[in-house]
Amino acid sequence: MCARGVxxxxxxxxxxxxxxxxxxxxxxCRGTILTRGKPACLLPLPTYDYCRLVxxxxxxxxxxxxxxxxxxxLWYVVQVPFGPTHFPGFIVGFLHDGxxxxxxxxxxxxxxxxxxxxxxxxxxxxxxxxxAVANERGLDGFIDFHVVSFxxxxxxxxxxxxxxxxxxxxxxxxxxxxxxxxxxxxxxxxDVVMKDASGGVVFNGSTLHSGVEIMGLAADLAFRxxxxxxxxxxxxxAALTSQASWCQLxxxxxxxxxxxxxxxxxxxxxxxxxxxxxxxxxxxxxxQDQVLEHFWGEHIHHGYYPDGEIGYVxxxxxxxxVLDLIPTVSPSCCCDVVCVCVVCxxxxxxxxxxxxxxxxxxxxxxxxxWAGVQRGVCPTAxxxxxxxxxxxxxxxAPSSSSSGIRVLDVGCGIGGSSRYLARFFGPTASVTxxxxxxxxxxxxxxxxxxxxxxxxxxxxxxxxxxTKFPDNTFDLVWTMESGEHMPDKSAFMKEIARVLxxxxxxxxxxxxTRDVTPAxxxxxxxxxxxERVYKEWALPFFISIQEYQRITPPFGFCDIxxxxxxxxxxxxxxxxxxxxxxxxxxxxxxxxxVFFRTLRDVYAIWHMHYGYVEGTIKYGIFTARKGYPxxxxxxxxxxxxxxxxxxxxxxxxxxxxxxxxVEEEESDSDSDSDSDGxxxxxxxxxxxxxxxxxxxxxx
Amino acid sequence: MSxxxxxxxxxxxxxxxxxxxxxxxxxxxxxxxxxxxxxxxASVPGSEHPSSFFEGWYTKLVSADGSxxxxxxxxxxxxxxxxxxCAAESFLLIVTDNGVATPQRYYTSLPPTLDVTNxxxxxxxxxxxxSRNSVFFDVRQSQDxxxxxxxxxxxxxxxxxxxxxxxxxxxxWFGWIPGMQxxxxxxxxSTYIDGSITIDGTEFxxxxxxxxxxxxx
Numbered sequence: 001m002c003a004r005g006v007x008x009x010x011x012x013x014x015x016x017x018x019x020x021x022x023x024x025x026x027x028x029c030r031g032t033i034l035t036r037g038k039p040a041c042l043l044p045l046p047t048y049d050y051c052r053l054v055x056x057x058x059x060x061x062x063x064x065x066x067x068x069x070x071x072x073x074l075w076y077v078v079q080v081p082f083g084p085t086h087f088p089g090f091i092v093g094f095l096h097d098g099x100x101x102x103x104x105x106x107x108x109x110x111x112x113x114x115x116x117x118x119x120x121x122x123x124x125x126x127x128x129x130x131x132a133v134a135n136e137r138g139l140d141g142f143i144d145f146h147v148v149s150f151x152x153x154x155x156x157x158x159x160x161x162x163x164x165x166x167x168x169x170x171x172x173x174x175x176x177x178x179x180x181x182x183x184x185x186x187x188x189x190x191d192v193v194m195k196d197a198s199g200g201v202v203f204n205g206s207t208l209h210s211g212v213e214i215m216g217l218a219a220d221l222a223f224r225x226x227x228x229x230x231x232x233x234x235x236x237x238a239a240l241t242s243q244a245s246w247c248q249l250x251x252x253x254x255x256x257x258x259x260x261x262x263x264x265x266x267x268x269x270x271x272x273x274x275x276x277x278x279x280x281x282x283x284x285x286x287x288q289d290q291v292l293e294h295f296w297g298e299h300i301h302h303g304y305y306p307d308g309e310i311g312y313v314x315x316x317x318x319x320x321x322v323l324d325l326i327p328t329v330s331p332s333c334c335c336d337v338v339c340v341c342v343v344c345x346x347x348x349x350x351x352x353x354x355x356x357x358x359x360x361x362x363x364x365x366x367x368x369x370w371a372g373v374q375r376g377v378c379p380t381a382x383x384x385x386x387x388x389x390x391x392x393x394x395x396x397a398p399s400s401s402s403s404g405i406r407v408l409d410v411g412c413g414i415g416g417s418s419r420y421l422a423r424f425f426g427p428t429a430s431v432t433x434x435x436x437x438x439x440x441x442x443x444x445x446x447x448x449x450x451x452x453x454x455x456x457x458x459x460x461x462x463x464x465x466x467t468k469f470p471d472n473t474f475d476l477v478w479t480m481e482s483g484e485h486m487p488d489k490s491a492f493m494k495e496i497a498r499v500l501x502x503x504x505x506x507x508x509x510x511x512x513t514r515d516v517t518p519a520x521x522x523x524x525x526x527x528x529x530x531e532r533v534y535k536e537w538a539l540p541f542f543i544s545i546q547e548y549q550r551i552t553p554p555f556g557f558c559d560i561x562x563x564x565x566x567x568x569x570x571x572x573x574x575x576x577x578x579x580x581x582x583x584x585x586x587x588x589x590x591x592x593x594v595f596f597r598t599l600r601d602v603y604a605i606w607h608m609h610y611g612y613v614e615g616t617i618k619y620g621i622f623t624a625r626k627g628y629p630x631x632x633x634x635x636x637x638x639x640x641x642x643x644x645x646x647x648x649x650x651x652x653x654x655x656x657x658x659x660x661x662v663e664e665e666e667s668d669s670d671s672d673s674d675s676d677g678x679x680x681x682x683x684x685x686x687x688x689x690x691x692x693x694x695x696x697x698x699x
Numbered sequence: 700m701s702x703x704x705x706x707x708x709x710x711x712x713x714x715x716x717x718x719x720x721x722x723x724x725x726x727x728x729x730x731x732x733x734x735x736x737x738x739x740x741a742s743v744p745g746s747e748h749p750s751s752f753f754e755g756w757y758t759k760l761v762s763a764d765g766s767x768x769x770x771x772x773x774x775x776x777x778x779x780x781x782x783x784x785c786a787a788e789s790f791l792l793i794v795t796d797n798g799v800a801t802p803q804r805y806y807t808s809l810p811p812t813l814d815v816t817n818x819x820x821x822x823x824x825x826x827x828x829x830s831r832n833s834v835f836f837d838v839r840q841s842q843d844x845x846x847x848x849x850x851x852x853x854x855x856x857x858x859x860x861x862x863x864x865x866x867x868x869x870x871x872w873f874g875w876i877p878g879m880q881x882x883x884x885x886x887x888x889s890t891y892i893d894g895s896i897t898i899d900g901t902e903f904x905x906x907x908x909x910x911x912x913x914x915x916x
Contacts, residue, residue, distance in 0.1 A: 072858070072889035072911065074869070091869055095858050095888045106871030186759075186768050186796040211759050211770055211911075 071096055071205065073192060075156060077114070077145070092147055094154060094194060096203050101194065103147040103154055108606075112153075112525060112614065114145035118160070138162055141188075141212065148613055150574065152202065157191040160212050188212035197613055198567045279485050280436030282538040287414065287439040289594045294586065295579050296357065298416030298447060301481040301509070302569040302619060303359025304366050356579050359572070363509070364420050364480070370563065371507040371623035373476065376426050378405045379625075380475045380503035408474040408499060409433040410464045411482025415444030415457065421478060422456045432474075434462040465491045472501045483510035483548070487540040490551050497555035500626040506557070508548075509565075512620035515544040526616040529607050533617070536604035545620025557624035566612055569619040573609040577602060756829045756914050760851060760892065763907035767797045769896060771834075773827050791827060791838070793847065795898060803898075807843040832857060832890045832910060849896035851905050857890025869913075886912040 072095040090111055092103035103109040117130035118141040134142035141160035147153065188210040194203040286292045292300050354362075373379055405425050409418040412433025422431045435441055441459045448457045462468065464479075465488060477496045486492040496506050513530065516522060522530070533539065545562045552560060580587065580598065587595055611617030755774030762768070775789035789809045796802040826837035832853035840846040860869045867874040869885045890910045896903045 072909075074885065074888060074911075074913075076869075076883070089873070091871075093860060093869065093885070093888060098858070100858065100860065100888065104869075104871055106873055186770055186794055186802060207765070211768075 071203070073156070073190065077111075077116075090147070092154060092156070094192070094203075096194065101149070101152055101154070103149045103152075107149060109147050109149040110610065112146045112148055114143075116143045116145075117141065119162075134159075143212075148610060151197050152194055153197075153613065154192065154194045158210070158212055159189045159191075161187060161189070186211050197570060199615070277436070279538050280438070283413075283435065283437035284439040285597075287437060287443050289590065289597065291587070291590065291594060291598055293414060293443070295576065295583060297360065298414055298419070299357070299360035299364070300413045300416065301360055302363060302572045303354065303356065303575070304363035304565075304568050305354055305359060305571045305575075306568065354571075354575075356575050359575075360416070361420065363569075364417060364424075366568075367480075367507060367509055367621060368424065370621065371505065371561070373505060373507065375424055378425075378475050379505040380501050405429040405475045406473060407431040407476045407478060408467075408469070410477060410479040410496070411435060411485065412440070412444060412459060414440050415448050415459060417478060417480050418444070418457045418459070419448060419451055419453050421476075422453050427456065429456065431457045433457065433459040434464060434467060435459065436461065436463065465495055467495060467499060469499045471498055473499045475501055475504045477504070477506040479506070479508045479510070481509055481511060483508055484512075484539055484542055489543055489548065493548070493552050493557075494555045497552075497557060497626055502626055502628040504626050506622070506624055506626075508622040510545075510548075510620055510622070511539075511542055512545045512548075512618040513542045514615055514618055515546040522616070526611075526614070529611050529614070529616050532607045533604055533611060536600065536607075542617070545618060545622060548620065548622050552622075552624060556627050558627045559623075559625040561623050563621040564618050565621050566617075566619045570609075570612050573605045573612075577605060754914070757912070758829060758834055759911040760834070760896070760903070760905050761909050761911075762903065762905055763909075767795075767903050767905075767908075769793065769795045769898075769903050769905075773829055791844070793844075793898070795903065797901070797903065805844050805847075805898075807841060829912075831886050832892070832912065834894075834896075834910075836896055845899035847896065847898050849894060849903075851892050851894035851896060851908075851910065853887075853910065854891045854893045854907075857910070858888040860885035860888065883913060883915045886914060 072093075074093040075091070077090040089105040090103075090109075091105070092109070094101045094103070115128070115130035115133070117128055117134050119134070130142045130144065133144075134140070137159065138161070139159050140162045141158070143158040144156070146155045189206060190210045191206040192203060193201065196202050405428070407418075407421050407425065407429060409415075409421060409431055412418050412435050415433050418431045418433040422429055433441075433444060435444070438461060441461055444459045445454075448454055448459070464482065464486060477500055479496070483489065483492060500506060513522075514520075530542065534541065545564065549560055549562050580602070587598055608617065612619070755772050757770065757772050759770040760768065771791065771793040773789075773791050791805075791807050791809065793805045794802065795804075826835075826839075828835040833851065835850040836847045838844055838847035869883055874882060887910055890912075892908050892910045893906050895905055
């Protein structure tokens with residue numbers, strides 16, 4: 001391999017320390033870049049702020065150990081000079097169990113945090129957080145950064161202990177126009193934690209005697225990296241025109257045209273949330289261009305992936321294996337191209353564990369099972385849970401048949417869930433779907449008629465915050481990913497409570513944020529991530545599922561249960577991109593407007609997915625039962641220390657309670673997925689808990 | 700529809716331009732020609748050394764138990780003086796850490812004697828040869844450098860950074876962008892090695908150890 005990495009065929013043999021190694025039809029390299037680039041140095045120029053970190057986990061080094069036992073880490077973070085300008089870039093390669101995990105600017109990985117300081121760097125006197133840490137621990141250098149890729153995240157902390165005569169001062173060649181020297185240390189301590197997309201720890205280890213180089217403006221570089229300095233288009237143009245040939249300029253011009261077209265389109269149709277009309281308009285557009293329906297089917301919401309993956313991770317692994325094999329098995333570029341084509345085919349058409357469209361039906365199944373809603377059984381017939389006083393239930397409670405069951409589907413889309421629920425509860429059930437989009441309503445009505453369910457399922461244009469349905473109308477309110485569009489979450493939950501019959505149940509899945517507390521506010525990166533998602537998909541804001549839990553009790557709900565199904569919904573977005581890649585020809589034929597709009601959706605999908613990976617965005621699920629009049633609802637105190645206040649709500653009263661009686665379920669890397677989605681790791685807080693304060697009143 | 704065709708055509712054109720552009724690179728090959736001075740004879744095929752040039756090989760060796768480590772850089776540099784002349788030198792840096800004694804460093808600057816032949820880099824004056832996954836030292840003692848002898852070679856195939864047309868090495872597709880100041884390649888992320896190196900009478904035993912190797916230019 002050479003710096004340019006261009007492979008070509010070589011012949012003959014080379015003597016390597018006495019052993020003749022044949023390179024015939026092997027892989028060689030050439031250094032022709034020397035004539036066209038102007039590489040000044042291996043070591044950085046003053047503008048080439050540079051940190052390199054190399055470690056090899058000595059504990060894993062064993063002669064008998066096979067490739068799977070080896071670990072090695074390589075990290076560069078640089079301010080890459082590029083003509084008259086520069087841009088930030090990084091490369092992390094982590095060899096783990098024989099597999100190379102790449103985290104690099106060009107692979108789409110993102111540097112989510114970085115701190116760096118070195119006593120030897122040019123900006124060593126500058127005050128920064130990393131310097132404070134280094135001084136506190138008595139270190140000569142401290143680097144700490146976190147990188148997130150498509151499938152993994154890695155956190156690396158490097159500590160360079162103070163020592164006399166350390167580190168070695170590597171002089172640059174005297175004639176070079178480069179930085180006079182760089183410090184080279186071999187006594188660094190590196191801590192590495194790598195996690196998979198679901199947060200499970202894949203590797204956690206550390207090593208001594210690691211090579212570390214820090215030079216240039218380390219702290220300044222870290223600051224700029226953290227603030228994502230980027231090269232401007234103009235800078236790129238200036239750099240290219242100063243050095244490039246006409247064909248490069250032509251290529252660059254073609255790129256500019258494409259970029260301009262994309263930018264123009266982006267500026268023309270930003271999808272900010274303004275009011276309910278903007279939501280309706282956006283869904284009109286999505287429905288009319290038919291892209292969502294084509295790729296997602298009739299259920300336009302997240303799918304359920306039992307193992308937290310769709311096989312795309314497996315598929316990507318297979319592709320990586322192929323890519324890794326290319327340099328060793330392919331003697332020519334032709335063979336490389338064939339291998340790359342194989343990879344592309346694998347990515348798009350490779351083995352798949354979960355069907356994209358069926359995963360959404362599975363989500364419906366699992367969510368209803370998790371909420372305790374049984375097929376063909378009216379939810380209002382279900383017995384109240386322990387936290388409600390069963391004796392208060394009127395003797396004339398609804399029968400257990402599904403006769404006359406009425407279901408409201410809030411944010412029905414093109415009616416996938418509505419039709420699903422009609423079939424779920426049987427031919428005597430009636431489902432009403434509401435949406436703000438006339439186009440969605442028309443399409444939903446059309447599909448429903450074709451499905452022969454027109455007598456059971458109807459669709460109306462209504463505002464979910466003021467549906468104008470009579471009180472106590474529905475046995476079940478189903479809201480699949482519509483809560484995130486509501487500008488007033490309390491009003492939304494209140495309206496659901498109003499239209500539900502006593503004993504009726506709400507089942508909700510919604511996009512949420514993580515639970516935010518004064519101690520754990522959003523970081524600037526998290527806020528940026530959320531803002532981008534909001535602006536692209538006409539969303540006002542998200543709240544945490546815990547917040548839903550907190551605002552709901554005053555409206556008369558009991559048996560509240562929440563859950564975090566981020567892990568099971570996570571693969572939806574990358575899966576959707578793969579599906580889009582598979583249908584790229586169809587997409588192109590839809591015309592440039594639709595094509596670019598879909599490309600912009602990929603941009604939003606990117607942020608959405610990373611929001612999940614980083615833990616900023618959560619996929620929350622919620623269910624609760626509306627209490628019967630006079631039924632006593634007991635709320636668990638939130639914390640032991642706060643248990644002294646009396647905390648009781650009687651259904652129908654206007655008293656506002658701050659502590660709901662709840663069950664909370666959280667998915668984590670250790671929890672297994674049960675068929676009903678109710679894992680054993682659920683955190684439950686019941687009225688009988690010692691931490692619970694109980695006082696009952698009647699209305 | 701016409702816009703789609705235009706966009707697709709532009710993309711194809713872009714790819715064709717770049718592929719064609721880099722297909723010419725064989726004509727500029729310099730391998731097989733020793734770098735012994737700034738001057739070159741343009742009439743000799745393959746001797747078209749650029750007037751500005753740098754190449755350096757970084758190798759790090761770690762013993763099996765991790766207690767000893769050694770890193771060294773062998774490189775050479777030629778700089779255009781903009782007045783028709785140029786300056787050149789080669790250098791060798793060695794840093795060691797045996798976990799007991801004070802870590803050491805050695806650096807020496809040498810006349811430009813870097814020899815790059817079919818992937819083997821030799822600093823002839825100091826008898827240092829570096830190739831993929833192997834190192835050979837027979838360095839005479841001098842004012843800046845102690846006596847260094849020994850060799851280390853790969854015991855079996857190691858892990859290296861995959862090279863593909865789309866991602867040529869560790870720099871990914873950035874490796875295709877012309878005008879970058881430096882280009883890096885990783886020869887070995889981790890290779891099991893055998894051998895030892897003796898520096899000023901102190902032996903560094905790397906039997907069962909591991910090697911990291913990269914190249915920058």
